Amino acid sequence: MPFLPQDFRTFLKDEEKSQSMQFEGARFSTFSTFPDIPGIYATRLAEAGFFYSGNRRPLQMFFCGGGLRSWEPGDQPWIEHARCMPPLKCYPCVVCCKRTKTAERRNLSGEKNKEIRKYLVNKLFIRPQEVIEGVTCNKCRLFCGKEIQKKPTTKRNAEYLDKDPDFIPVVRSSSKHYIDCRSPPSIQLKFPSTTASHAQCVVCKRHGPKLVTVPNSARYDLFLQRLIILPQGFSCEQIVEKKSSSDFNRTEITNLLKQIRDIALKNSKKRIDFDSPTSLSESDIYNLTGLTKANFDDVCSKIQDSPMRDSHCRTIRQCIGIFMTKLKCGMSNRLLSTLFNLGRDATRRAISSARKYLVETFVPENLGFEHISRNNVINNHTRPLAQSLFGDITNPAILVVDGTYIYIQKSGNFQFQRRSFSMHKHRPLVKPMVFVTTSGYIVSVMGPYMGDGKNNDANIMTHIIKRNIEKITDWLQEDDILIVDRGFRDSLDLLNELGIKSEMPSFLGRGEKQHSVEESNTTRLVTKLRWIVESINGRIKFFRYLDKVLPTNQVPHIHDYVHIACSLINRYFKPMNIGDPEADELLGAKMLFLSKQINELKNKVENDGLDKRSYKWSKIDSTDFDIEFPRLNEEELRNLTLGTYQLKMAKSYTEEHFDSEGRYEVLISAEDQCLLSAKIQSRHISAKCYQLWISFNECVVLGWYCKCKIGGRVVGMCSHIASVIWYLGFGRYTDKQFRINNWGQYLLDAKNIPEPEEIDASDDEATVTEE
Numbered sequence: 001m002p003f004l005p006q007d008f009r010t011f012l013k014d015e016e017k018s019q020s021m022q023f024e025g026a027r028f029s030t031f032s033t034f035p036d037i038p039g040i041y042a043t044r045l046a047e048a049g050f051f052y053s054g055n056r057r058p059l060q061m062f063f064c065g066g067g068l069r070s071w072e073p074g075d076q077p078w079i080e081h082a083r084c085m086p087p088l089k090c091y092p093c094v095v096c097c098k099r100t101k102t103a104e105r106r107n108l109s110g111e112k113n114k115e116i117r118k119y120l121v122n123k124l125f126i127r128p129q130e131v132i133e134g135v136t137c138n139k140c141r142l143f144c145g146k147e148i149q150k151k152p153t154t155k156r157n158a159e160y161l162d163k164d165p166d167f168i169p170v171v172r173s174s175s176k177h178y179i180d181c182r183s184p185p186s187i188q189l190k191f192p193s194t195t196a197s198h199a200q201c202v203v204c205k206r207h208g209p210k211l212v213t214v215p216n217s218a219r220y221d222l223f224l225q226r227l228i229i230l231p232q233g234f235s236c237e238q239i240v241e242k243k244s245s246s247d248f249n250r251t252e253i254t255n256l257l258k259q260i261r262d263i264a265l266k267n268s269k270k271r272i273d274f275d276s277p278t279s280l281s282e283s284d285i286y287n288l289t290g291l292t293k294a295n296f297d298d299v300c301s302k303i304q305d306s307p308m309r310d311s312h313c314r315t316i317r318q319c320i321g322i323f324m325t326k327l328k329c330g331m332s333n334r335l336l337s338t339l340f341n342l343g344r345d346a347t348r349r350a351i352s353s354a355r356k357y358l359v360e361t362f363v364p365e366n367l368g369f370e371h372i373s374r375n376n377v378i379n380n381h382t383r384p385l386a387q388s389l390f391g392d393i394t395n396p397a398i399l400v401v402d403g404t405y406i407y408i409q410k411s412g413n414f415q416f417q418r419r420s421f422s423m424h425k426h427r428p429l430v431k432p433m434v435f436v437t438t439s440g441y442i443v444s445v446m447g448p449y450m451g452d453g454k455n456n457d458a459n460i461m462t463h464i465i466k467r468n469i470e471k472i473t474d475w476l477q478e479d480d481i482l483i484v485d486r487g488f489r490d491s492l493d494l495l496n497e498l499g500i501k502s503e504m505p506s507f508l509g510r511g512e513k514q515h516s517v518e519e520s521n522t523t524r525l526v527t528k529l530r531w532i533v534e535s536i537n538g539r540i541k542f543f544r545y546l547d548k549v550l551p552t553n554q555v556p557h558i559h560d561y562v563h564i565a566c567s568l569i570n571r572y573f574k575p576m577n578i579g580d581p582e583a584d585e586l587l588g589a590k591m592l593f594l595s596k597q598i599n600e601l602k603n604k605v606e607n608d609g610l611d612k613r614s615y616k617w618s619k620i621d622s623t624d625f626d627i628e629f630p631r632l633n634e635e636e637l638r639n640l641t642l643g644t645y646q647l648k649m650a651k652s653y654t655e656e657h658f659d660s661e662g663r664y665e666v667l668i669s670a671e672d673q674c675l676l677s678a679k680i681q682s683r684h685i686s687a688k689c690y691q692l693w694i695s696f697n698e699c700v701v702l703g704w705y706c707k708c709k710i711g712g713r714v715v716g717m718c719s720h721i722a723s724v725i726w727y728l729g730f731g732r733y734t735d736k737q738f739r740i741n742n743w744g745q746y747l748l749d750a751k752n753i754p755e756p757e758e759i760d761a762s763d764d765e766a767t768v769t770e771e
Helices: 013-020 024-033 041-048 078-082 109-121 128-133 140-147 154-164 218-226 250-269 282-289 293-302 316-329 333-339 344-365 373-381 384-390 413-418 457-467 469-476 485-496 519-541 553-570 579-597 600-608 632-640 645-659 719-729 763-770
Strands: 059-061 186-189 244-248 398-402 427-437 442-449 481-483 500-505 617-621 665-669 675-681 689-696 699-705
Touching: 024 041, 041 078, 041 333, 109 128, 109 140, 140 154, 244 413, 282 293, 282 316, 293 316, 293 344, 293 553, 316 333, 316 344, 316 384, 333 344, 344 553, 384 398, 384 519, 384 579, 398 457, 413 427, 427 457, 427 519, 427 553, 442 457, 442 469, 442 553, 457 469, 457 485, 457 617, 485 500, 519 579, 579 689, 600 689, 600 699, 632 645, 632 719, 645 675, 675 719, 689 719, 699 719
Parallel strands: 398 481, 481 500
Antiparallel strands: 186 244, 398 427, 427 442, 617 665, 665 675, 675 689, 689 699
């Protein structure tokens, strides 16, 4: 590309036209007839100082007077200008920007030029540093001198000067050499900024090819949030040194204003915005979606590889945010359209797209028998307590199985209404079947199934096994264990045929009112592990959409919602209970030992007739309880109950056992001062109370027995016994308030109807006689 040193202004007809080339817009307008060259843009050429004189002449440079021809595709104006043009020392006039000859050049330094420098800074907005180091031509210097000698201002301008010290009046002159007060190439604003460098990081000064330029969106966000300017080329995440001011050219100001306008328009349209990294806080995202910000970003990243794309009204992140808000908060599409400022149809399409692609890309990685191996379940998701209670040397896989309920509205299709109506819950529902590990990891969810009697737990299990859904029979092996509820009783024979063991709570025989000690102990071993599936069902209902009564038009999508919720629980929620190997091993050994023991106090009650009215008991109040009942701490209480549920229920039972005068009454045996009895009101039936007995000494509790269904067990105890031991051994010594609020006091009771007052007939007759 040859360099052509010549006076490029020869093509201009007059000096005013030549002078206009100092403005970028004027130079840009000359490229209307410039031939198209790929990769070379008129805006960049004009910004670099070039203009086009027409007739295929070389592109000419206003500031240095050179010209360049033979442009090739992809040439960069600034690079070509620096490479081809020789160094040139020029002295442009700071006013008109014309190159000054030696004879016409006038310096602005010195005391005698003080007034001129002041005029150039205050009136023509030229930087002080440029004025001190620059020069002027004779013509501009003469013009400035004449303007300085004029009277300062008119009366009207003086008033403005008094009110606004920054006011600068417009300079008007009849001289033909009048020069407009043009915008300077750049202005300085008092915004903190940093320096930009493409060669090294502006913070750590490290050189290297891995420097990353901060995107424009982050630069604008930093300006809006912190009022700090990041110039283009900034390559670090932190700011160490800042300048007190920032230099802006016209392009930067235009881009900044445009970005601020776009953000303002965007914020005016959106009420909840998942796209902006600063619009929603960590707690906002959790309250809306049930996930942390990092987890939400991870979900969105899983969708990036799917066919899902941004649309004109929402992005992928916004789409996922709308769906997760619906799943977590259970909002209707009408309410979501209001919150996200979208039409109802756009909201419905966004939810449908997010649900579809989450099921295709996210769910298979986190749910189903095919996504996790049997060895992985045994090694990483099986609690040591489960292996201690039911495992053996084969180290089997242990799963807990149960169904959960998703309630739906009544259907206009009567056949479907009958098939979905549960006689157990007395309402229409569908039933997903959940397979979880003993640590709370959801292996799979199958269904949902109908809710009628033909779709009980046993029939659903039989359907799953015979249809080999998700190849479950290939996954399960001989001697593996399924912990199930009593509703699976009719499917146990099928499981036994496959070599799969099952553990289930015991049944009461016909005419029996209480389990035997052995049955109660065995049942406690099962419930010690089976509670995990009930807690997982509660986690599923954490997503409020699945805890609501769903309209029938949502029945086709219940499968997707349940699977997405369970996948989110597996990936992002903490395990329910992993268990400590050493503690679980000790607890398992203790429970197995106790399960083989007998209840000696039960035998004493039955043999000595302690439950007969003829047996003598002394009623005492806990306030004057002079018997030395052992004082226990919370750890000792947990060792007795072998769980925490009974201790949680103890406060409510204790509250109800207090009488109207605040007394907690128990009975002490007249023959044995270390044997007490009490009657605890049932929490289900008002007409039923359970009598219990506790033997003790001054150090420990020796034994217990209750007449409830499971009151004979020695592996732990029932909640009735736990409430008495909790209060006598711990509750009465603590200053903490454990009273339970009586919310019924805020409601009306139709039972309380005042009886009519009786009127004495003799009084009425006497009254009539007197009258």
